[in-house]
Amino acid sequence: MLGKVEYKYIVALVGVFSIFMELLDTTVINVAIPTLQREFEVAQPSTIQWVITGYLLSLAVFIPVSGWAGDRFGTKRVFMFALTTFTTASLLCAVAPSIEALIGFRVLQGVGGGMLSPVAFSMVWRAFPNEERSKAAGIMVVPAAIAPASGPVVGGALVEYASWPWIFLVNLPIGIAALVISYLYLREEKQPDAGRFDPIGFALAGSGLAAVVYALSRAGEHGFDDGQVLGIGIAGLALLAAFALAELRIPQPMLDVRILGNALFRACNMAWIVTMFGGSSMIFLLTLELQLGRGLSPLESGLTTFVMAIGVMMTAQPASLIYRNVGPQRLILAGLTVCAAVTLVLYWVDFDTNLWVIRALMLARGIGFGFVLVPLQAATYAQISPVQTGRATALYNATSQVASSLGVAVSATYLTSRLTQNGASPDGRLASFQDSFLLMGLLSVAGAAVALLIRDRDAAGTMTTQAHAVAPQEPEAEGTLAG
Numbered sequence: 001m002l003g004k005v006e007y008k009y010i011v012a013l014v015g016v017f018s019i020f021m022e023l024l025d026t027t028v029i030n031v032a033i034p035t036l037q038r039e040f041e042v043a044q045p046s047t048i049q050w051v052i053t054g055y056l057l058s059l060a061v062f063i064p065v066s067g068w069a070g071d072r073f074g075t076k077r078v079f080m081f082a083l084t085t086f087t088t089a090s091l092l093c094a095v096a097p098s099i100e101a102l103i104g105f106r107v108l109q110g111v112g113g114g115m116l117s118p119v120a121f122s123m124v125w126r127a128f129p130n131e132e133r134s135k136a137a138g139i140m141v142v143p144a145a146i147a148p149a150s151g152p153v154v155g156g157a158l159v160e161y162a163s164w165p166w167i168f169l170v171n172l173p174i175g176i177a178a179l180v181i182s183y184l185y186l187r188e189e190k191q192p193d194a195g196r197f198d199p200i201g202f203a204l205a206g207s208g209l210a211a212v213v214y215a216l217s218r219a220g221e222h223g224f225d226d227g228q229v230l231g232i233g234i235a236g237l238a239l240l241a242a243f244a245l246a247e248l249r250i251p252q253p254m255l256d257v258r259i260l261g262n263a264l265f266r267a268c269n270m271a272w273i274v275t276m277f278g279g280s281s282m283i284f285l286l287t288l289e290l291q292l293g294r295g296l297s298p299l300e301s302g303l304t305t306f307v308m309a310i311g312v313m314m315t316a317q318p319a320s321l322i323y324r325n326v327g328p329q330r331l332i333l334a335g336l337t338v339c340a341a342v343t344l345v346l347y348w349v350d351f352d353t354n355l356w357v358i359r360a361l362m363l364a365r366g367i368g369f370g371f372v373l374v375p376l377q378a379a380t381y382a383q384i385s386p387v388q389t390g391r392a393t394a395l396y397n398a399t400s401q402v403a404s405s406l407g408v409a410v411s412a413t414y415l416t417s418r419l420t421q422n423g424a425s426p427d428g429r430l431a432s433f434q435d436s437f438l439l440m441g442l443l444s445v446a447g448a449a450v451a452l453l454i455r456d457r458d459a460a461g462t463m464t465t466q467a468h469a470v471a472p473q474e475p476e477a478e479g480t481l482a483g
Contacts, residue, residue: 007127007185007187008124008127008128008132008136010181010185010186011124011186012124012128012139012140013181014079014120014178014181014185014186015120015121015123015124015140015143016139016140016142016143017174017177017178018079018083018116018120018174018175018178019116019117019120019121019143019144019147020142020143021086021116021147021174022086022113022116022117022147023117023143023148023151024147024148024150024154024170024171025055025086025090025109025113025151026055026113027147027148027149027151027152027155028150028151028152028154028155028158028167029052029055029151029167030052030151030152030155031151031152031155031156031159031299031302032155032158032167033048033049033051033052035164036048036051040098040099040102047099050103050106051103051106052106052217053214053217054104054106054110055106055107055109055110055113056110056213056217056401056405057107057110057210057213057214058106058107058108058109058110058111058113058114059113059213059401060206060209060212060213060401061110061206061207061209061210062110062111062113062114062115062206063114063115063118063397063398063401064201064202064205064206064209064255064395065202065205065254065394066082066114066115066118066390066393066394066397067119067122067254067255067390067391067392067393067395068195068197068198068255068391068394069115069119070115070118070119070122070123071190071191072190072195073190074188074189074190075119075122075123075126075186075189075390076182076186076187076188076189077188078115078119079116079119079120079123079182079186080179080182080183081112081115082111082112082114082116082119083116083175083178083179083182084112084175084179085109085111085112085115086113086116087112087171087172087175087176088108089105089106089108089109090109090169090171090172090175091168091169091172092105093105093109093165093168094165094166094168094169117393117397118390118393118394118396118397119393121140121393121396121397122389122390122393123186123189124136124139124140125381125384125389125393126386130382130461130462131461131462131463133377133378133382133462134323134374134375134378134462134463135320136377136378137320137323137373137375137376137378138316138317138319138320140377141312141313141316141370141377142313142316144312144373145308145309145312145313145316145366145369145370145373146309146313149302149306149308149309150306150309151302152287152299152301152302153299153302154167155167156297156298156299156300156301156302157299158170159298191386191387193387195251195252195253195254196252197254198247198250198252198254200246201243201247201250201253201254201255202254204240204242204243205240205243205254205255205398207236208236208238208239208240208242208243209236209240209401209402210236211232211233211235211236212236212237212240212402213236213401213402213405214232214236215229215232215233215236216233216402216405216406216408216409217405217408217409218232219233219409219410219412219413220408220409220411220413221412221416223413223416224409224413243255253391254391255394255395255398256388256392256395257395259384259388259391259392260395262383262384263453263455264379264383264454264455264458264459265380265381265384265392267450267453267454267455268328268376268379268380269396269399270450270453271332271336271376271450271451271453272376272396272399272400272403273399273400273402274444274447274448274450275336275369275373275376275403276400276403276407277403277404277406277407277443277444277447278339278343278407278440278444278447279339279404279407280403280404280405280408280411281407281408281410281440282342282343282365282411282437282440284411284412285346285411285415285433285436285437285440286346286358287301288415288433289349289351289433290304290305290358292429293351293429293430294351304355304358304359304362305362306362307359307360307362307363307366308365308366308369309366310363310366311362311363311364311365311367311368311369311370312366312367312369312370312373313366313370314366314367314370315366315369315370315371315374316370316373319331319370319371319373319374319375320374320378323374323375323462323463324463325463326456327375327456327459327460327463328375328378328379328454328456328459329452329454329455329456330456331371331372331374331375332375332376333451334368334371335368335369335370335372335373336368336372336447336448336450336451337445337448338364338365338367338368338371339365339369339372339444339448340441340444340445340447340448341441341445342361342362342364342365343365343437343444344437344438344441344442344444344445345361345441346361346437346441347437347438347441348434349361349434349437350430350434351426351430378459378462379454379458379459379462380392380396382458382459382460382461382462383458383461407440411436411440414436414439415432415433418432418435418436
């Protein structure tokens with residue numbers, strides 16, 4: 001059936017399937033936590049939270065190794081291993097007999113999820129030539145936009161109208177379809193100089209990222225001045241610093257931090273950190289305000305925020321076309337500015353504001369996010385060689401995970417402090433949410449300036465020949481962190 005389809009589009013298809021499944025799983029379970037706590041008769045909220053935390057920690061451990069594994073053993077083989085692991089673990093989660101088993105299966109799910117997205121993106125970027133990266137980005141924006149926004153809607157509907165196992169069983173048809181297409185049509189691709197397994201790098205990166213993510217997840221509930229948050233967070237940062245130093249000293253590192261010496265890749269990563277920080281904090285705050293302040297159900301709340309995905313989809317193809325002639329800098333700056341403006345406007349929203357006003361704001365934010373996401377995905381790897389692509393996508397996904405966790409942690413900590421000061425009355429809750437939106441909006445406005453570090457001429461290879469003529473300057477040579 002797919003025999004007459006160009007190979008690059010087959011790769012994009014399985015990439016869309018797998019990334020949609022993995023990203024959906026990061027948000028779909030959130031609305032089911034109270035149900036799981038009741039079904040498994042869990043007394044302590046801290047125990048049930050490990051259903052989420054265990055998955056996130058597993059992701060953090062296995063994201064760094066994904067690039068090396070794909071280069072060493074072949075992207076098709078590693079991709080299918082990750083798909084199989086994730087899909088099988090989803091089935092096991094659905095039939096888990098106890099909360100301990102469910103947490104264990106979620107950790108196994110994270111093994112597959114941690115390797116799935118980086119390897120999928122690596123295959124897609126290698127399949128599309130540089131000049132078609134904006135087209136590829138327009139395709140890959142589909143799961144990145146729809147899946148996280150669909151999570152609360154899908155999860156709420158399944159919990160309300162079916163039963164909790166279906167939040168995991170929904171992964172099975174997607175995973176099986178992606179596996180069949182991968183087996184039949186994907187080509188194996190290895191890198192001849194992938195190097196040996198780096199146990200020191202794996203241990204330092206995995207433990208460091210896991211410690212930082214855990215500290216951030218705990219900070220959202222206990223604050224950044226909590227003893228465990230400070231101790232584990234500082235230890236995680238120290239491990240990551242040791243990892244960077246160790247990787248600079250070996251010729252074939254597992255996760256090559258020297259790639260950050262490339263000015264374009266470094267600037268795009270900074271812009272992605274700002275994007276994920278702002279997006280995760282805004283969605284976290286708005287979801288809480290809709291449910292705690294207005295009393296909406298998780299499904300109603302999810303349907304309100306889902307409009308943002310519609311905005312992204314409306315923008316994806318126009319942004320892809322504009323990018324080829326305009327370049328990334330102005331599009332990303334405009335997109336980040338719109339996203340920041342929407343967060344600031346939410347400062348004036350109260351519990352009586354018409355929901356259609358909020359939906360309109362979410363639509364506008366989705367449009368802004370689309371103008372960030374498409375050019376970022378197209379430009380980030382413009383100067384990254386095929387040999388470096390696997391490790392670059394792993395590094396990009398690792399920073400995304402940390403930025404998302406940081407956004408939730410900072411917004412949750414600040415909201416908690418404002419609730420303590422303003423009180424639990426309706427007026428006090430409203431003032432606390434408004435203060436939090438104001439802070440996150442101001443941080444987003446400041447963060448939008450990182451777009452100015454992205455130079456269009458550095459991404460010229462992903463644009464049209466007309467764009468090359470507009471920016472004839474010689475690109476600077478790549479730098480390295482090693483000097």
